[in-house]
Amino acid sequence: MLCLKSATEAAWLERAIADTPALLIDHAHCERKAATQALTLLAEYPEHLELVAPVVAIAHEELEHFETVCGLLAARGLTPEPQAPTGYQSGLFKKVRKAEPDRLIDRLLVAALIEARSCERFKILSERHPDPELRAVFRDLLVSEARHHADFVRLAESQADRVTVHERLRHLAEVEVRAIERAKPLPRIHS
Amino acid sequence: MLCLKSATEAAWLERAIADTPALLIDHAHCERKAATQALTLLAEYPEHLELVAPVVAIAHEELEHFETVCGLLAARGLTPEPQAPTGYQSGLFKKVRKAEPDRLIDRLLVAALIEARSCERFKILSERHPDPELRAVFRDLLVSEARHHADFVRLAESQADRVTVHERLRHLAEVEVRAIERAKPLPRIHS
Numbered sequence: 001m002l003c004l005k006s007a008t009e010a011a012w013l014e015r016a017i018a019d020t021p022a023l024l025i026d027h028a029h030c031e032r033k034a035a036t037q038a039l040t041l042l043a044e045y046p047e048h049l050e051l052v053a054p055v056v057a058i059a060h061e062e063l064e065h066f067e068t069v070c071g072l073l074a075a076r077g078l079t080p081e082p083q084a085p086t087g088y089q090s091g092l093f094k095k096v097r098k099a100e101p102d103r104l105i106d107r108l109l110v111a112a113l114i115e116a117r118s119c120e121r122f123k124i125l126s127e128r129h130p131d132p133e134l135r136a137v138f139r140d141l142l143v144s145e146a147r148h149h150a151d152f153v154r155l156a157e158s159q160a161d162r163v164t165v166h167e168r169l170r171h172l173a174e175v176e177v178r179a180i181e182r183a184k185p186l187p188r189i190h191s
Numbered sequence: 192m193l194c195l196k197s198a199t200e201a202a203w204l205e206r207a208i209a210d211t212p213a214l215l216i217d218h219a220h221c222e223r224k225a226a227t228q229a230l231t232l233l234a235e236y237p238e239h240l241e242l243v244a245p246v247v248a249i250a251h252e253e254l255e256h257f258e259t260v261c262g263l264l265a266a267r268g269l270t271p272e273p274q275a276p277t278g279y280q281s282g283l284f285k286k287v288r289k290a291e292p293d294r295l296i297d298r299l300l301v302a303a304l305i306e307a308r309s310c311e312r313f314k315i316l317s318e319r320h321p322d323p324e325l326r327a328v329f330r331d332l333l334v335s336e337a338r339h340h341a342d343f344v345r346l347a348e349s350q351a352d353r354v355t356v357h358e359r360l361r362h363l364a365e366v367e368v369r370a371i372e373r374a375k376p377l378p379r380i381h382s
Contacts, residue, residue: 029237035250036230042223042257046271052261056254059226063247066233070243080237 002116002149003169006177012191013124019187020131024073025080026188030118031066035059041107048104054155058148065141072137088190089114091179095172105156109169112152113176114190119145121189193307193340194360197368203382204315210378211322215264216271217379221309222257226250232298239295245346249339256332263328279381280305282370286363296347300360303343304367305381310336312380 016023038059045051073080092113096106122142126135156165183191207214229250236242264271283304287297313333317326347356374382 032230032233036227036234039223039227039230043227046220046273049261049265049271052258056258059254060251063250067243067247070240074240080240082237 002119002146003113003153003173004116004120004176005170005173006180008121008124011185012121013128015185015187015191016125017129020129020134021076021078022083022187023189024069024076024134025078026083026186028066028069028073028080029083030189031062031069034114035062035066037111038062041111044107045104050158051155054151058151061144061148065144068137068141072133083188084184084186086183086186086188086191088179088183088188091182092172092176095175101159105159105165105168106172108152108156108159109165109172112149112156112169113172115145115149115152117176117180117190118142119149193310193337194304194344194364195307195311195367196361196364197371199312199315202376203312204319206376206378206382207316208320211320211325212267212269213274213378214380215260215267215325216269217274217377219257219260219264219271220274221380222253222260225305226253226257228302229253232302235298236295241349242346245342249342252335252339256335259328259332263324274379275375275377277374277377277379277382279370279374279379282373283363283367286366292350296350296356296359297363299343299347299350300356300363303340303347303360304363306336306340306343308367308371308381309333310340 038055042051042055070080092110096110097103119142122138122145126139126142129135129138153165153169156169159165180190185191229246233242233246261271283301287301288294310333313329313336317330317333320326320329344356344360347360350356371381376382
């Protein structure tokens, strides 16, 4: 699905259902962090004006999702708190190449892979979480995640030739499998 | 104007007019950084769910302004590049108190003061910059900056009693005067 090289195991869904409050709090953090990372990308590449409109559009949507999830938390009496990282994102980011334009391409492809994994997991939650309100929320959100995945891949394609970019995407998708396997088994979107 | 304790000197406008490309590039950075700082505030205070809706609304508007200014840069063949800081923001942030809830109140009031100074300077540019297109852009933007100023003051008021908050605002406004006086004399919004 969406270029991912592994399917999520049943144990992940069991953890997510067993501690749904922690999963939702993590989800709020994920949406906020996705918006922040979009802005960080623009800060690091100010000369790439062609990135501004598509990446700002993604940031707007992540902020809308963040607000939706925070509304869900408030309605359920849940208070977001800081959470320890699982190591998933750092496992991916440490494989980003240093020299340009490779670094920019990798940053875009890593963002695409994170969106892909979110989408895969939102789909599972939308079909199999016992709470019908949450199933509906995740069903609404997964469409945007799939679109963001495609947006980031397309932006990467605009920085180099398509064959090279997709070869690199396949390589980073293998890295993503190891990162998700090694992530701490916490009730999180990416664990 | 808007609680500021000093009016901008004529020399600032002369610098801004003399290097308008640098001013516009700085302006793009300012809008992006304002959105980033709004998200940083939410990241530092995840338990303050009451901040989410108003601060996300501000971040959306800053992103819209960022895109507007980047469009202006592209139309004028200007390429944004990294710029050295003037010391204005660090001059303000170093006066933020460490203990809570003082820290949160100060973070909100510092944000309010930066918006106020932007608003004052956008007003000068909207009236006195020789370029009519830029006068119109700054006129459009200064209304939002004034509203953001009021939003941040109101959020600070919600964290403590009104009299204490306004006493602190007057103190930080004096700090802001020194920060803007000591900022490097570059063609920037806050210099």
